[in-house]
Amino acid sequence: MDYTPHTEEEILAMLERVGAGSLEDLYRHLPEEVLNPEIALPEPLPEWAVLEELKRLAAKNKPAFKAFLGGGIRSHHTPPVVQALASRGEFLTAYTPYQPEVSQGVLQATFEYQTMVAELAGLEVANASMYDGATALAEGVLLALRETGRMRVLVSQGVHPEYREVLRSYLEAVGAELITLPLEGGRTPLLAVPEGTGAVVAQNPNYLGALEDLAPLAEAAHGAGALFVAVADPLSLAVLEPPGAYGADIAVGDGQSLGLPMGFGGPHFGYLATRKAFVRQLPGRLVSETVDAEGKRGFILTLQAREQYIRRAKAKSNITTNAQLTALMGAMYLAALGPVGLKEVALQGVAMAHRLWELLLALPGVEPFTPEPFFNEFVLRLPRDPRQVQEALAARGFHAASPVPREYGENLALFAATELHREEDLLALQAAMREVLA
Amino acid sequence: MSYPLIFERSRKGRRGLKLVQGAPEATRYIPEKFLRKAPPRLPEVDELTLVRHYTGLSRRQVGVDTTFYPLGSCTMKYNPKLHEEAVRLFADLHPYQDPRTVQGALELMWQLGEYLKALTGMDAITLQPAAGAHGELTGILIIRAYHEDRGEGKTRRLVLVPDSAHGSNPATASMAGYQVKEVPSGPDGEVDLEALKRELGSHVAAIMLTNPNTLGLFERRILEISRLAKEAGVQLYYDGANLNAIMGWARPGDMGFDVVHLNLHKTFTVPHGGGGPGSGPVGVKAHLAPYLPVPTVERGEEGFYLSLDRPKSIGRVRSFHGNFLALVRAWAYIRTLGLSGLKKAAALSVLNARYLKELLKEKGYRVPYDGPSMHEFVAQPPQGFRALDLAKGLLELGFHPPTVYFPLIVKEALMVEPTETESKETLEAFAEAMGELLQKPKGWLEGAPYTTPVRRLDEVRANKYPKLTYFDQG
Numbered sequence: 001m002d003y004t005p006h007t008e009e010e011i012l013a014m015l016e017r018v019g020a021g022s023l024e025d026l027y028r029h030l031p032e033e034v035l036n037p038e039i040a041l042p043e044p045l046p047e048w049a050v051l052e053e054l055k056r057l058a059a060k061n062k063p064a065f066k067a068f069l070g071g072g073i074r075s076h077h078t079p080p081v082v083q084a085l086a087s088r089g090e091f092l093t094a095y096t097p098y099q100p101e102v103s104q105g106v107l108q109a110t111f112e113y114q115t116m117v118a119e120l121a122g123l124e125v126a127n128a129s130m131y132d133g134a135t136a137l138a139e140g141v142l143l144a145l146r147e148t149g150r151m152r153v154l155v156s157q158g159v160h161p162e163y164r165e166v167l168r169s170y171l172e173a174v175g176a177e178l179i180t181l182p183l184e185g186g187r188t189p190l191l192a193v194p195e196g197t198g199a200v201v202a203q204n205p206n207y208l209g210a211l212e213d214l215a216p217l218a219e220a221a222h223g224a225g226a227l228f229v230a231v232a233d234p235l236s237l238a239v240l241e242p243p244g245a246y247g248a249d250i251a252v253g254d255g256q257s258l259g260l261p262m263g264f265g266g267p268h269f270g271y272l273a274t275r276k277a278f279v280r281q282l283p284g285r286l287v288s289e290t291v292d293a294e295g296k297r298g299f300i301l302t303l304q305a306r307e308q309y310i311r312r313a314k315a316k317s318n319i320t321t322n323a324q325l326t327a328l329m330g331a332m333y334l335a336a337l338g339p340v341g342l343k344e345v346a347l348q349g350v351a352m353a354h355r356l357w358e359l360l361l362a363l364p365g366v367e368p369f370t371p372e373p374f375f376n377e378f379v380l381r382l383p384r385d386p387r388q389v390q391e392a393l394a395a396r397g398f399h400a401a402s403p404v405p406r407e408y409g410e411n412l413a414l415f416a417a418t419e420l421h422r423e424e425d426l427l428a429l430q431a432a433m434r435e436v437l438a
Numbered sequence: 439m440s441y442p443l444i445f446e447r448s449r450k451g452r453r454g455l456k457l458v459q460g461a462p463e464a465t466r467y468i469p470e471k472f473l474r475k476a477p478p479r480l481p482e483v484d485e486l487t488l489v490r491h492y493t494g495l496s497r498r499q500v501g502v503d504t505t506f507y508p509l510g511s512c513t514m515k516y517n518p519k520l521h522e523e524a525v526r527l528f529a530d531l532h533p534y535q536d537p538r539t540v541q542g543a544l545e546l547m548w549q550l551g552e553y554l555k556a557l558t559g560m561d562a563i564t565l566q567p568a569a570g571a572h573g574e575l576t577g578i579l580i581i582r583a584y585h586e587d588r589g590e591g592k593t594r595r596l597v598l599v600p601d602s603a604h605g606s607n608p609a610t611a612s613m614a615g616y617q618v619k620e621v622p623s624g625p626d627g628e629v630d631l632e633a634l635k636r637e638l639g640s641h642v643a644a645i646m647l648t649n650p651n652t653l654g655l656f657e658r659r660i661l662e663i664s665r666l667a668k669e670a671g672v673q674l675y676y677d678g679a680n681l682n683a684i685m686g687w688a689r690p691g692d693m694g695f696d697v698v699h700l701n702l703h704k705t706f707t708v709p710h711g712g713g714g715p716g717s718g719p720v721g722v723k724a725h726l727a728p729y730l731p732v733p734t735v736e737r738g739e740e741g742f743y744l745s746l747d748r749p750k751s752i753g754r755v756r757s758f759h760g761n762f763l764a765l766v767r768a769w770a771y772i773r774t775l776g777l778s779g780l781k782k783a784a785a786l787s788v789l790n791a792r793y794l795k796e797l798l799k800e801k802g803y804r805v806p807y808d809g810p811s812m813h814e815f816v817a818q819p820p821q822g823f824r825a826l827d828l829a830k831g832l833l834e835l836g837f838h839p840p841t842v843y844f845p846l847i848v849k850e851a852l853m854v855e856p857t858e859t860e861s862k863e864t865l866e867a868f869a870e871a872m873g874e875l876l877q878k879p880k881g882w883l884e885g886a887p888y889t890t891p892v893r894r895l896d897e898v899r900a901n902k903y904p905k906l907t908y909f910d911q912g
Binding site for chain 2: 001002003004005006010011013014015017018020023024026027029030031033034035036037039040041042043044045047050051053054055056057058059060061062063064065067069071072073074075077078079081085087088089090091092093094095096097098099100101102103104105106108109110111112114115116118119120122124125126128129131132133134135160162163165166168169170172173174175211213237238239240241242245254261262263264265266267269276279285286287288289290291292293294296297298299300302303305314315317318319320321322323324325326328332334335336337338339340341342343344345347348350351354373375390391393394399402419
């Protein structure tokens with residue numbers, strides 16, 4: 001089947017009108033050498049059979065609802081009210097709001113999103129979203145380099161390893177230099193920021209889950225004329241001091257923790273917040289309030305001269321598509337919970353993670369690795385290869401103990417907990433771990 | 439009356455969702471100095487208020503589900519509802535699960551990769567890029583790594599793009615650290631071959647083309663272009679934004695392209711959600727495969743796995759495995775249509791565009807490059823009419839306008855892409871409306887729209903005094 005509405009009769013009438021004898025005729029002007037290649041694709045299927053095939057594939061997966069996995073993505077509850085509202089066809093099937101008069105829904109929702117993100121980050125402005133946390137970081141750092149006119153970046157090893165890899169890909173492209181600051185005792189060391197540094201980057205809570213006091217590092221960055229870029233999980237910002245308050249000029253992160261489905265890693269959205277002074281260097285879309293011809297409040301894409309529509313090769317970034325729909329879900333989630341509800345969700349995860357820490361450390365051979373205080377994720381040193389542990393746990397129906405890259409040490413595994421967990425879930429994991437490690 | 443902001447509906451102390459009973463005190467776990475001093479000023483609303491707010495906003499928004507949306511180069515075709523059910527089957531997977539517990543997801547990715555390779559004629563693929571422009575960046579970084587590996591990184595510093603290219607092309611080349619040079623179009627709207635020859639040489643890294651191009655015309659001299667590129671050691675990049683017109687009928691790989699990005703949200707019906715998320719897989723010919731980003735999905739003896747084994751890789755361009763749920767939708771689309779359905783869809787997108795072009799010409803519109811157009815075409819209004827006014831007039835008549843003022847080489851451009859999922863009568867109704875606009879008094883057009891949620895907005899004010907958040911003083 002396909003989704004075309006044409007009847008045979010209509011096709012013939014239309015072909016006649018355009019002076020073609022057949023559908024094949026529409027391609028007659030293409031070079032013969034490339035026309036009608038042999039392409040091996042499966043036969044078309046009826047709708048029910050496609051769904052059946054998808055269910056067959058889905059059955060080969062073991063869903064990780066209530067997983068104890070973290071590292072940038074965690075299991076959270078996606079409220080049906082958010083799912084239902086974001087699924088409305090008007091939101092789902094719209095494009096970039098080029099015609100603001102008929103796009104006030106997306107534009108106003110984005111303006112509200114920008115407000116909520118700026119509030120969480122403790123900064124003045126946010127753009128309309130980025131692809132994910134990692135690309136938000138890369139673009140945030142490029143912003144800092146444009147603003148300072150410098151080409152050196154210091155990044156803490158406490159920043160998610162995949163984010164650092166994406167950052168490296170982006171920086172190499174423009175010939176900037178990336179220096180990694182190794183963690184000391186699980187935290188970013190405070191050091192003198194060398195001259196010529198354009199950006200200093202750290203994450204809080206860091207990749208190991210530890211809380212970091214980043215104010216001195218931000219101060220050191222500023223002292224050397226660099227900007228300070230903070231990576232922060234937006235959910236944590238319901239509880240923790242926001243990046244703006246400890247001196248960050250730019251805050252970035254991934255929005256998955258705001259009630260978005262894990263979706264095997266995407267799509268989610270990245271947020272990027274900064275000071276209003278840097279707004280002309282911001283990549284991506286920005287929505288501004290304005291008025292219409294009758295003086296009525298309305299919203300519109302603004303400062304587009306930064307973008308590739310107009311500046312082309314001089315654009316700040318090539319980003320065109322962002323992550324509007326998922327950012328909208330994030331905003332709906334924030335509005336649905338409010339400041340109190342959000343804080344409760346975040347703290348429940350913190351409490352469960354601390355209880356899990358206690359339970360797992362009671363097992364023989366398990367040692368702490370993340371320094372305290374930590375937030376809702378932590379790393380333990382296991383007496384065995386975490387790959388085998390993860391596999392053995394999976395065989396028992398638990399998704400936990402994801403291996404931590406070797407750069408941090410040997411036999412390290414990451415654990416997380418969220419609002420979805422109850423005491424009995426933690427006890428069950430403890431029992432399974434006991435078996436696996438025995 | 440202005441539509442209220444969610445912040446204006448907020449009342450201190452009002453509660454919506456309560457997901458947690460009896461959350462603990464923060465200070466039990468976290469030292470005071472790490473804690474937030476003042477709570478974020480988030481809205482406080484009950485669930486019904488929330489529902490009314492966003493439902494009301496959705497009614498102030500048009501999409502393909504409500505309105506004909508012939509936005510050129512954006513391919514706003516129908517998004518099947520089947521796909522929304524499909525993604526729910528894969529929502530609860532974590533990217534760091536044990537690989538044995540995600541074999542279905544990896545198999546789906548692997549299969550989709552095979553389908554896309556078959557449809558583009560490429561040898562290897564990455565599904566990681568999160569959008570078309572992100573795919574462009576990935577593709578250009580791959581080309582860069584290739585030249586560097588061959589010791590030509592320092593000499594090949596230029597990327598050529600036609601003057602009709604998408605704005606993202608020059609922006610991408612520039613993000614990858616390249617100089618950009620425009621190549622003019624000839625009088626027929628296709629790349630000026632002589633001009634291209636003059637620019638080609640050992641200082642050029644890549645040519646970025648889309649075919650059909652943004653005038654909706656197939657570059658008929660493409661085999662000559664790719665031969666010239668090959669002779670000069672230049673990599674040919676295919677911008678897949680316009681693949682919809684030729685899917686199944688012709689493949690970039692067979693035309694001599696070395697790299698292809700695909701916009702799954704355009705050609706393969708992933709809903710664009712007001713501007714994303716999208717997905718931009720990149721296919722390459724074998725000589726570029728070593729440079730693909732990691733990880734890639736591979737098939738081994740014990741099942742499917744993510745491979746990091748690519749020592750010359752450009753690295754990672756996105757966290758995790760890309761916009762996986764977009765991949766599920768594209769997979770479902772390809773399996774539903776099969777090759778015959780894809781070819782039919784492509785052909786009807788061309789037929790719809792050509793038919794609409796004839797109707798518009800009849801109504802008095804001009805088509806400056808009136809060749810054998812593909813799935814879209816660029817029209818111009820008669821003398822004295824502004825594309826912008828016509829677009830606003832169309833809003834009043836209940837249609838989403840075409841893309842205006844693009845491509846830049848056509849004055850007062852109206853770039854129309856009806857797509858294959860629109861019926862003959864919709865095209866005719868649109869043409870009628872376009873004709874009606876030319877009969878309207880000037881003043882009416884300049885004042886339009888009248889009955890939309892807001893009227894024309896003050897863009898100058900927004901640029902001069904941007905107010906970017908509710909709490910921003912402007």
